[in-house]
Amino acid sequence: MRLAIASGKGGTGKTLLAVNLAWSAPRPVDLLDCDVEEPNCHLFFKGQVVRREPVTKPVPTLVPGRCTACGLCARICQFKAVAFFGKEPLLFADLCHGCGGCSWVCPVNALMERGEEIGEVEVREAPRQRLIQGRLRVGQAQSPPLIRAVKRRADPDRLAVVDGPPGADCSLGAAIADCDLVLLVAEPTNFGMYDLELALSTVHRLGVPCAVIVNRAGRGRLDVRAACARHGVEVLAEIPESEEIARAVARGRIALESVPSLQPIFAKIWSDVLSRTRDGRSERRVLHHADV
């Protein structure tokens, strides 16, 4: 069973929820830090680094002497990573999303793929938890290939908690694509609600079941429950606004250890999550993206 944590707005408490859910998981768990532009789950994770590997994305390269200047490669590229001005194609690797379309349409195999390093995956082990974390290289703009690389390293037979990226774009899509359930963390502020609605529209379009967790409940006067009801999304739990929690997080501690009153809230989240995903055994959708 794969559970994703997302939010739309940054700083709403995705990592707080993800690391505490991993810490309180009923079975051994893989925690997948897919916020690869700024991964931070390791700050709350006690285990040691056991592995570090580079991750590449496939980018096109021209085989000399083969191109017949048909231009099909540039026509299929949606990101201008391949441009065509009547002669050989012009390649811009940093714009490439690694989909493989250009080399696939080339009728004469003039484009081969080579791996360009975009970041690394780091694995840390603790007794009942494993943290698999992606870190995008500074200057790289496309995180989905790295997010997919993190997810491929998870054990398919284990529980997995995905700490997703902020925003409602391709990175969110890559993080939640094959998950059984998405928990959207919302804070009861105007900014929080606005971004929650953006994230909801993306999650709905991708067809992944979702529910909402309100964080910092009691702050502000916005009625998150009423707003979620309008969107047909259930609020599973509320984490109260609390200086104690903030203090624990600021010190890199697991909030559940420092603030025991949170334990029933997380126990309820886990029982709701497992019941919604047929006790964690639901089938996973297949990723539609090209495997890197």
Added chain:
Amino acid sequence: MKVLLSTTGRELDSPLDPRFGRAELFAVVETESRRFEIVENAAARAALQGAGIQAAELAARLGVAAVITGHCGPKAFAALQAAGIQVVVGARGTVAQALEDFLAGRLRPATGADVQGHWA
């Protein structure tokens, strides 16, 4: 000769746009007759990335011999070069002034990009 100038308005006395890829409009001028048409650079402006490349594709479709603008980044320069289009940077003032500067030889073709990408 047909040349393209990046511009902010629809007249020859409109101020030049110093950006190429993200310019709103292109003035395409026939230098002998001074006849011109205004072309929208809408697709490139809407692009998340690769605006310069897309603008260069438009320039190539328009069949211009030179692009006259304020600055040109590395991807746009590579694309314009591949399309066989001269790149002239350092233009300022109105479209008409930039055109006169170019025709009088006060602006010379660039040999490379003069700014990084996303400079503006």
